Structure formats: C-alpha cells, structure tokens
Amino acid sequence: MKILCITDQFENSNHSSIEGIFGTYLKEWCKEVYIVYFIKTxxxxxxxxxxxxxxYSYKRKNITRELDKIIGLNQIDSIIVRNFFPVLKNVLKNKIRYNYRVGFWHSFPHTFRRLFEAKEENRAVFRKTIEYKLKTYFEKNLVKKCDFLIVMSREFKNTFYPDIxxxxxxxxMGVxxxxxxxxxxxxxxxKKFIYTGTVDHLRKTDIIVEAISELKEEFIFDIFTQSxxxxxxxxxxxxxxxINIYPAIPRNELFKRIADYDIGIGLIPENDLYSVSSPTKTLEYYSIGVPVIVNYLPExxxxxxxMSAFFCDFTKESIRxxxxxxxxxxxxxxxxxxxKGKQIVKEQRDYRVLSEKLYNFIKDAYKQQKS
Incomplete structure (x- = not known):
C-alpha cells in the first residue's frame, strides 16, 4: 500500500502526529509513505x-498536477488531506483521473472555533454565525465525497459530522x-507543577492560576507558552x-524539562470546542511518568x-x-x-500503536469498497 498525506502543519512544528505516524511507524506496514509539507521559504x-x-501559495491551485510531476499519482493508493479544505477539493476533483482513494483528516474544528470565540467575546456573532453555516455547508459536501474520515475522537464525529x-x-494524539x-x-x-501550551481566554488559563495562587503553601508553578x-x-x-511564565521551548528540550517536575496541569474547559479534542500536552507529561491534574473531558x-490521575471540576474551588x-x-x-498513567499511554497512545490502527483501518475500508 502506498499512502500520501498532505498536511497543514509546517515541518518541525510542535505537533508530533505527522512525523510520529507518517514519518516513522506507518512505513513498517506500507510499501511507501509520503508527506507533503507546504513551505513559505x-x-x-x-x-x-x-x-x-x-x-504555500499552491494550496489553492492544482496541487495534484504538481504532485503527479514528482511521484506519479497513479501509483498512490490513498491520499489523506489534513484540515485543508481547498486542497481536499482539488484532490477529490482528480480522484477518478488518478484512481486513488481520498481520506480527510480533521484534527481540530477551526471553523467552529471562530464562531465559538465570537460568542465568548460577544462580538460579530450574527456575521460569524452566517459565515459558519455557509462554510460548514461547503465543507460537509466535500467530506461526503471522501472514502473515509479521520477525526480526533468519537465526540468530534458526533458533534460535527453526525449526518455523514x-x-x-x-x-x-499520541507520543x-x-x-x-x-x-x-x-x-x-x-512540589513543582508544569503547564505547557496555549494560554488564552478560551482555555481560561487565568482561572487555573487564580485558583492555585489562593493557596498558602510553598510550591513552584511554571508555565511554558508561545502566547x-x-x-x-x-x-x-x-x-x-x-508562579512563572517562560517562553516555549523546542519539543526535544521540553521532554527533558518535564522530567524535573512533579505534576502536570492538563485542565481544559469542558465545552463544544475542547470536549472533542485530544490534549497532546497531557499525554506528553505521562510519557515521562509525571502524573497530571485533569478535569472530566471525554478523552x-x-x-x-x-489511580493514575487527579480529577477535578473546572472551577476555582475544585482546582484549589x-x-x-x-x-x-x-x-x-x-x-x-x-x-500507571505512563503505562496506559504507552499501551494506547504510542504512535506505533496508532500507526498500526490507521493502517488496518485504511486496509479494511479498501476491502469493503472492493467487495
């Protein structure tokens, strides 16, 4: 089987799934695996x-024509497009010509995020609602034409694609x-606590900090963020x-730094935006063996x-x-x-495990279509 993944992530970004799956382990089962990166340099x-x-300027052009010049798309069995709907449109348009199957990998509801943020800020809600309805109508029509769909969670599918x-x-996400x-x-x-990743009003990171700062005991709480x-x-x-805020550090250095802490903070608000997600940072804490304070997200x-995590509600009182x-x-x-948490993540979220899961899914989907 030959697979090509067109990703929205830049190479060497802090998102590990592309390299973890397509750059490393999926090649153990597939004859050839290609990754397409858009670049601005x-x-x-x-x-x-x-x-x-x-x-990067090619993302709204005839990308299949350019790819065919490089590798010959007739030899590719499946093309997976990650998050880029304009690219998906072009890939679907040329599906019959090159005889490949098409999968769409929707890793985060970016279109919904814009509407969610408008409602949170009570700003341009009517306009954002109309934009959201129009965009999702277009996007769903494209997804319906795909051979398969990849999402972060069952909640993601039920929330955004219940009728497909x-x-x-x-x-x-994995490790x-x-x-x-x-x-x-x-x-x-x-005791030393660590939080890595986005800090903003949607994640309500300030509520976490305010709750912890009310305590009288001595501790260290370090936040590493690009925000x-x-x-x-x-x-x-x-x-x-x-409580300290530091600039984000490269992924390879981050893992070494995490090992110096006693507790990770994995608290994320429970709402339609984040309840469908797969929080990467929490898995990374556990991959080092650091237990985490979490709330009741489905993930x-x-x-x-x-026995493996400290659960609480996403409220000041419960966090404190x-x-x-x-x-x-x-x-x-x-x-x-x-x-204990590390063993759970190793068994279920090792990228080797997820790669085999993806391979078997694509293989079985192909068999169903042939029968």
Whole structure:
C-alpha cells in the first residue's frame, strides 16, 4: 500500500502526529509513505526522500498536477488531506483521473472555533454565525465525497459530522516513546507543577492560576507558552512569585524539562470546542511518568482513573482543593501514579500503536469498497 498525506502543519512544528505516524511507524506496514509539507521559504516544488515540499501559495491551485510531476499519482493508493479544505477539493476533483482513494483528516474544528470565540467575546456573532453555516455547508459536501474520515475522537464525529455516513476512524494524539527521559522523585519537599501550551481566554488559563495562587503553601508553578496576550498579562499581574511564565521551548528540550517536575496541569474547559479534542500536552507529561491534574473531558475519562490521575471540576474551588490535596501527597505516591498513567499511554497512545490502527483501518475500508 502506498499512502500520501498532505498536511497543514509546517515541518518541525510542535505537533508530533505527522512525523510520529507518517514519518516513522506507518512505513513498517506500507510499501511507501509520503508527506507533503507546504513551505513559505521556496517557490519551487521539491522532494527529499519521502517528504515533498510545495510552496504555500499552491494550496489553492492544482496541487495534484504538481504532485503527479514528482511521484506519479497513479501509483498512490490513498491520499489523506489534513484540515485543508481547498486542497481536499482539488484532490477529490482528480480522484477518478488518478484512481486513488481520498481520506480527510480533521484534527481540530477551526471553523467552529471562530464562531465559538465570537460568542465568548460577544462580538460579530450574527456575521460569524452566517459565515459558519455557509462554510460548514461547503465543507460537509466535500467530506461526503471522501472514502473515509479521520477525526480526533468519537465526540468530534458526533458533534460535527453526525449526518455523514462514511467509514471513519478516531485517531487521537499520541507520543513517540523513543529516547524519552523518565521522571524520578527527588528528596526536595517542594512540589513543582508544569503547564505547557496555549494560554488564552478560551482555555481560561487565568482561572487555573487564580485558583492555585489562593493557596498558602510553598510550591513552584511554571508555565511554558508561545502566547503573549491579555491572559498572559493578567497572570503576570497577579504577582505571585511562586508562579512563572517562560517562553516555549523546542519539543526535544521540553521532554527533558518535564522530567524535573512533579505534576502536570492538563485542565481544559469542558465545552463544544475542547470536549472533542485530544490534549497532546497531557499525554506528553505521562510519557515521562509525571502524573497530571485533569478535569472530566471525554478523552481523560476514557483513559485515566483515580489511580493514575487527579480529577477535578473546572472551577476555582475544585482546582484549589485538588492542588491542596496534591501538595499533601508524598512524592513516592505521585511517582506510582505517574508510572500507571505512563503505562496506559504507552499501551494506547504510542504512535506505533496508532500507526498500526490507521493502517488496518485504511486496509479494511479498501476491502469493503472492493467487495
């Protein structure tokens, strides 16, 4: 089987699924696997090993024609398009010509996010609602023409594609366990908490910080983020010396840094935007063996229990009480919880496991279409 994935992610981005699945493990089952990256640093189409680089301006042009010049699309069995609807339109248009199957990989509801944000801010809601309805009508019509659909979770499919009856796969985020460091408890009584990723008003990160800052005990809470906005400014203005915001660091360095902490913060608001997601950072904490404070997102409930995670509601009171509980727990118990969570993630979210799951899904979908 020969598979080509056209991704919306830039090469070397902090999103690991493209390299973890298509760049590494899927090749163990497939004859050939290609990844198409859009780039802004060149005006020429090029290929290096299994990676094809296409100028970003081509995403609304005849991308299949350019790809055919490079590898010959008649030899490709399946093309998977990740998040780019204009690209999906062109790939579907040429499906019969090149005789490949088409899958759409929808990893995050970006169109809905714009409407959700407008409602949260009470800004241009009517216009955003109309735009959302028009765009989703167009997008769903494209997805209906696909041979299969890949989404982050069952909740994603039920929320955004309940009426689309094609083969679909829930393919959540995962972790590549190669060469990762491991958390080891130290004798220091001070507990260290870590949060990595986006900080903004939609994720309500300020509520988390405000809840934790109300505690009297000593601790360290470090936040690593690329964000610079009203929410990060609000957090800094709290002026709690125990809580620090640092710039984001590269992924390979991040894993080494996580190993120095005792607890990860994986709290994400439970709403239509985030309840369908697969929080990557929480999996990364567990891949090192660091236990995490989480709330009742479907993803968390399906993976963890009270022996591997600290569950709480996404409210100031519940967050504060849970952190208070963690501060009174011996580090040896935290270590044991982290190991249990690490084993769960290893068994279910290792990219090797997810790659085999994807391969079997595509293979079975192909057999069903042939029969």
């Amino acid at each position: 060149s005006t020429n189409v090029s290929i290096k090993e299994n990676k094809i680089y296409i100028p 009856d094609i083969n679909y796969l829930s393919l959540p 590549c366990f190669n060469n990762l460091p491991s958390y080891k408890p130290n004798s220091d009584h001070l 610079s906005n009203k929410t990060t400014k609000k957090i800094k203005n709290i002026g709690d010396g125990r 968390y409930v399906s993976l963890f229990d009270n 009480e849970t952190v208070q509980k963690v501060l009174n727990i011996p580090k040896e118990k935290l270590f044991a919880m982290g190991l």
